[in-house]
Amino acid sequence: MAKLLSIIPAGRRAAAAGLLIVHLLIIPIAGIAHDIYPFDNAQQQAQFNKLSHELRCLVCQSESIAESNAPFASDIRQIIYEQVRNSKTNPEIINSLTEQYGDYIHLKPDLHKANFLIWLAPLLTLLLGSSGLVVIIVRQRAKPC
Amino acid sequence: MTARFKYAIPLGVAIAILLILWMSLRLTPSQLPSPLLNKPLPDFKLKELNEQQWVSSHDLTGHITILNIWASWCEACLAEHTQLLKLSQNKQIQIVGLNYKDNSTAAEHWLQNYGNPYSIIGFDHDGQVGFKLGVYGTPETFIIDKQGIIRYKHIGPIDEAVYNKEIKPLIEQLTSEHDYG
Amino acid sequence: MLPELGNFAVMLAFSLALVQGTVPAIGLKRKSTSLIAIASTAALAQWLMLMIAFVILIKSLVDNDITVLYVLNQVNASLPLLYRIGAAWGGHEGSLLFWCLLTSTWTLGFALLRQRLKKHTSTYILVVLGWLNAGYILFLLTTSNPFVRFFPTVPIKPLGLTPVLQDPGLLFHPPLLYLGYVGFIVGFAFAIAALIEGKLDKDWCLALRPWIALSWVLLTIGIVVGSWWAYRELGWGGWWAWDPVENASLLPWLAATALLHSLFVSEINGEFKGWTILLTILCFALSLLGTFLVRSGVLVSVHTFALDPKRGIFLLLILAVIFVSAMLLYMLRMSRMTSPHYFKLLSKQTFLLLNTVIILVAIMTILLGTLYPIVLESIGLGRISVGAPYYNVVFIPIIVPLLLIMGLGPITHYQQDALSRLRNKLLPPLLISLGVTTMVIYSLPGFHWMALLGIFLAIWLITSTALSLRWPLNLRQTAMVLAHAGIAIVILAITITSNYSISRFVKISAQEPVILGQTHVTLTGQHSTHNANFTANILQFSISETNKPTLTVNTALREYPDNQSSLMKPGINYNFWRDIYIAIGNAYDDGSYAVRLYVKPFVRWIWLGGLLVALGGLLTVIRGYREDK
Numbered sequence: 001m002a003k004l005l006s007i008i009p010a011g012r013r014a015a016a017a018g019l020l021i022v023h024l025l026i027i028p029i030a031g032i033a034h035d036i037y038p039f040d041n042a043q044q045q046a047q048f049n050k051l052s053h054e055l056r057c058l059v060c061q062s063e064s065i066a067e068s069n070a071p072f073a074s075d076i077r078q079i080i081y082e083q084v085r086n087s088k089t090n091p092e093i094i095n096s097l098t099e100q101y102g103d104y105i106h107l108k109p110d111l112h113k114a115n116f117l118i119w120l121a122p123l124l125t126l127l128l129g130s131s132g133l134v135v136i137i138v139r140q141r142a143k144p145c
Numbered sequence: 146m147t148a149r150f151k152y153a154i155p156l157g158v159a160i161a162i163l164l165i166l167w168m169s170l171r172l173t174p175s176q177l178p179s180p181l182l183n184k185p186l187p188d189f190k191l192k193e194l195n196e197q198q199w200v201s202s203h204d205l206t207g208h209i210t211i212l213n214i215w216a217s218w219c220e221a222c223l224a225e226h227t228q229l230l231k232l233s234q235n236k237q238i239q240i241v242g243l244n245y246k247d248n249s250t251a252a253e254h255w256l257q258n259y260g261n262p263y264s265i266i267g268f269d270h271d272g273q274v275g276f277k278l279g280v281y282g283t284p285e286t287f288i289i290d291k292q293g294i295i296r297y298k299h300i301g302p303i304d305e306a307v308y309n310k311e312i313k314p315l316i317e318q319l320t321s322e323h324d325y326g
Numbered sequence: 327m328l329p330e331l332g333n334f335a336v337m338l339a340f341s342l343a344l345v346q347g348t349v350p351a352i353g354l355k356r357k358s359t360s361l362i363a364i365a366s367t368a369a370l371a372q373w374l375m376l377m378i379a380f381v382i383l384i385k386s387l388v389d390n391d392i393t394v395l396y397v398l399n400q401v402n403a404s405l406p407l408l409y410r411i412g413a414a415w416g417g418h419e420g421s422l423l424f425w426c427l428l429t430s431t432w433t434l435g436f437a438l439l440r441q442r443l444k445k446h447t448s449t450y451i452l453v454v455l456g457w458l459n460a461g462y463i464l465f466l467l468t469t470s471n472p473f474v475r476f477f478p479t480v481p482i483k484p485l486g487l488t489p490v491l492q493d494p495g496l497l498f499h500p501p502l503l504y505l506g507y508v509g510f511i512v513g514f515a516f517a518i519a520a521l522i523e524g525k526l527d528k529d530w531c532l533a534l535r536p537w538i539a540l541s542w543v544l545l546t547i548g549i550v551v552g553s554w555w556a557y558r559e560l561g562w563g564g565w566w567a568w569d570p571v572e573n574a575s576l577l578p579w580l581a582a583t584a585l586l587h588s589l590f591v592s593e594i595n596g597e598f599k600g601w602t603i604l605l606t607i608l609c610f611a612l613s614l615l616g617t618f619l620v621r622s623g624v625l626v627s628v629h630t631f632a633l634d635p636k637r638g639i640f641l642l643l644i645l646a647v648i649f650v651s652a653m654l655l656y657m658l659r660m661s662r663m664t665s666p667h668y669f670k671l672l673s674k675q676t677f678l679l680l681n682t683v684i685i686l687v688a689i690m691t692i693l694l695g696t697l698y699p700i701v702l703e704s705i706g707l708g709r710i711s712v713g714a715p716y717y718n719v720v721f722i723p724i725i726v727p728l729l730l731i732m733g734l735g736p737i738t739h740y741q742q743d744a745l746s747r748l749r750n751k752l753l754p755p756l757l758i759s760l761g762v763t764t765m766v767i768y769s770l771p772g773f774h775w776m777a778l779l780g781i782f783l784a785i786w787l788i789t790s791t792a793l794s795l796r797w798p799l800n801l802r803q804t805a806m807v808l809a810h811a812g813i814a815i816v817i818l819a820i821t822i823t824s825n826y827s828i829s830r831f832v833k834i835s836a837q838e839p840v841i842l843g844q845t846h847v848t849l850t851g852q853h854s855t856h857n858a859n860f861t862a863n864i865l866q867f868s869i870s871e872t873n874k875p876t877l878t879v880n881t882a883l884r885e886y887p888d889n890q891s892s893l894m895k896p897g898i899n900y901n902f903w904r905d906i907y908i909a910i911g912n913a914y915d916d917g918s919y920a921v922r923l924y925v926k927p928f929v930r931w932i933w934l935g936g937l938l939v940a941l942g943g944l945l946t947v948i949r950g951y952r953e954d955k
Binding site (some may be wrong): 032033034035036037053054056062063064066067068069074102103104105106107108109113114115117118119121122123125126129130132133134137138140 | 561562564567569667669671676679680683684686687690691694695698702707708709710711712713714715716719720723724727830831832833834835838839840841894911912920921
């Protein structure tokens with residue numbers, strides 16, 4: 001099935017054309033290669049990097065949006081880029097994407113609804129397990145052996 | 146804690162994990178459920194392919210609609226084309242195409258060559274409508290009922306099996322729903 | 327004709343496995359030495375049969391005998407010889423035959439080198455191994471036979487081995503990983519034998535340890551090679567992605583790490599026997615679970631093999647039979663096996679066991695991340711993703727106490743230690759590591775809290791280990807030092823590379839320099855090459871760093887016409903301290919390219935540290951065999 005699912009060559013060109021416009025607006029310094037997603041400040045750059053690593057490329061299954069060369073990933077990167085430049089917050093951007101693509105696109109499950117267990121369990125078992133072991137060792141000591 | 150109970154814990158854990166694995170076998174990881182299922186079709190408005198008229202999401206209500214996302218560069222779309230042509234014989238449903246990130250001339254040629262099952266085609270050149278619909282590959286197919294609610298989504302080409310097992314029964318169900326309801 | 331012979335050999339191997347599983351057991355009951363002796367003979371004959379089958383499969387691949395379906399699916403006429411051999415484990419059916427062969431190899435190895443154990447214990451072990459091998463071979467024959475013929479009515483043009491696998495990594499990574507994975511079967515058989523006999527003694531622990539350690543060493547190297555392969559092949563500069571299949575290899579590794587440490591406790595006075603047995607079973611359970619996840623198509627991953635629901639059900643059945651019976655046996659027998667305890671709370675044993683518990687929490691976390699989405703989706707709550715960003719967060723509170731205790735353990739005495747002595751012993755490494763960490767952090771560009779934490783933990787581990795040593799080192803101490811220092815280096819490397827890497831994603835045209843921190847990268851030219859089964863568009867980059875000679879790095883966009891696919895080979899320039907990694911994305915119409923550039927300090931130290939860990943394990947293996955004599 002995956003093989004039949006076509007990926008979008010025309011989209012690539014469309015995205016590239018879109019980028020070109022962005023570049024013309026920013027007026028790159030001649031002779032120096034420029035960022036595909038240029039930002040005014042380091043905070044926005046960091047926000048973009050963090051978000052694009054937290055979202056899954058749905059057509060590649062095991063890569064994040066940041067890493068993939070698939071047209072889908074570059075479409076989503078463009079959306080994130082525009083929203084970051086429009087000073088949207090992380091939850092706003094992630095919500096706008098999960099509304100269309102579902103929670104599956106977010107590689108880091110939200111801390112709400114049924115997901116609290118997955119965040120809580122590691123800490124809880126760590127505390128329970130280590131204190132349980134201590135209790136066992138102390139108790140066994142009390143018994144004659 | 147009795148000794149027996151303590152030693153039964155691993156057995157319990159093993160059985161629980163085996164049960165989860167058994168459940169997992171029935172899942173289909175390659176089909177991604179759409180969050181739009183059983184929700185109203187998102188609002189959109191765009192030009193028709195090679196026409197001056199506009200087509201909007203409102204045009205899709207009032208009929209049982211098959212919304213098919215396709216493009217002339219998409220090989221898999223050709224694979225499902227015969228199924229769509231067959232479906233277009235059914236006058237109780239309308240088939241709407243969304244021409245996705247395509248070149249309008251190429252799309253026109255493609256339809257001339259292979260036949261046109263669509264009653265309306267929206268021209269989504271920049272993929273904006275596709276994004277609203279959560280499209281990530283082509284072809285994708287939505288079935289929308291008369292009230293404009295998305296009832297079904299299929300990713301990838303519709304083949305004989307998908308048509309018989311999923312699409313045909315749903316269309317029959319929707320038709321009868323509307324007859325009696 | 328040959329493939330039919332291969333098929334026949336596999337069937338013979340199946341019968342021999344059954345013989346190995348039954349006849350010696352009868353022999354034990356009737357006290358007949360001749361029947362018991364059949365165990366080793368059957369193991370040898372079975373290994374020979376599987377070896378013959380595997381060689382036949384390789385020959386079919388090398389000869390490109392496309393009447394065999396597996397050959398048709400795996401190779402095409404233009405594939406180079408080495409990858410033809412590698413294709414024997416590049417697909418599902420072949421890798422399963424390879425798997426059976428390796429299981430049988432471990433069995434044979436055990437049959438030949440079982441000096442320490444008593445005759446009946448080792449016979450029980452061989453009986454259990456016989457049944458397990460029979461189960462695997464049955465799975466191979468019924469659902470995944472690599473010798474199935476196929477005569478198409480229309481000629482088919484085979485696509486061949488996917489280009490990602492056409493890399494020297496294919497020749498090392500799967501064999502090492504499988505060898506490690508499969509080896510835990512010996513431990514499982516040990517555990518079952520101990521439960522059947524109701525006895526777990528020092529000899530049992532000492533005999534088991536080298537087997538677990540050897541599997542663990544191979545698995546460690548397999549994981550390290552896999553990480554390095556993914557880094558240089560997948561094209562985004564990552565060395566670990568928390569991919570479900572990577573997790574599947576990490577799980578048994580973690581379990582075996584815990585087991586090795588729990589064995590140190592059990593082998594002294596037979597303490598915590600139940601825990602040791604559970605961990606032994608867990609190692610094998612997790613390696614089988616990994617197999618299930620990879621081969622049933624339940625998880626989507628870069629590694630998943632072709633999907634077939636029948637395989638999933640069969641594998642699940644094997645899993646269920648093995649583990650339900652093992653755990654039942656555990657429940658019934660373990661309550662009768664008492665473990666004496668001699669040690670006090672403040673002792674080396676407590677720290678060893680505490681870390682096995684923490685490792686178990688890590689295992690549980692990964693399992694939860696893997697299984698939780700399955701449960702959610704099964705009960706209709708939709709599909710969620712649990713990926714790298716999740717694990718990177720939840721692993722912090724697990725790793726921190728683990729590393730702190732790793733530093734405490736070696737300092738502490740066995741049985742009982744005094745708090746006052748410990749306090750005095752702890753002060754120097756604590757002060758040294760705080761001092762060194764401050765210096766390191768000060769010299770690094772930019773401050774990150776995570777970097778502070780990671781570097782402190784790594785240096786703490788190294789200094790406290792170093793100060794706990796008493797010269798001259800014996801083999802046991804050397805093994806521990808190497809393994810723990812390796813872990814410290816891995817932690818240090820991960821910390822530095824993830825906090826201090828710099829990257830840019832640029833549109834690059836010829837002769838336009840990209841500035842990347844202190845480094846300038848320029849696309850200087852491109853040319854095409856024609857190779858055995860691909861053509862490559864080579865982009866040449868020059869790298870100039872301040873006060874250093876200019877370097878050249880090639881990045882290739884390969885087209886494999888016969889496979890109808892393409893592959894990007896990133897360009898990597900490395901030295902001891904840093905990697906410069908150049909990956910090509912899409913080409914633009916104006917002849918420029920989207921390029922990802924990274925400078926990754928210390929990234930090689932991750933693999934270096936991993937190999938050091940493996941070396942420590944190897945010394946443990948050697949120590950085991952020495953003590954055996």
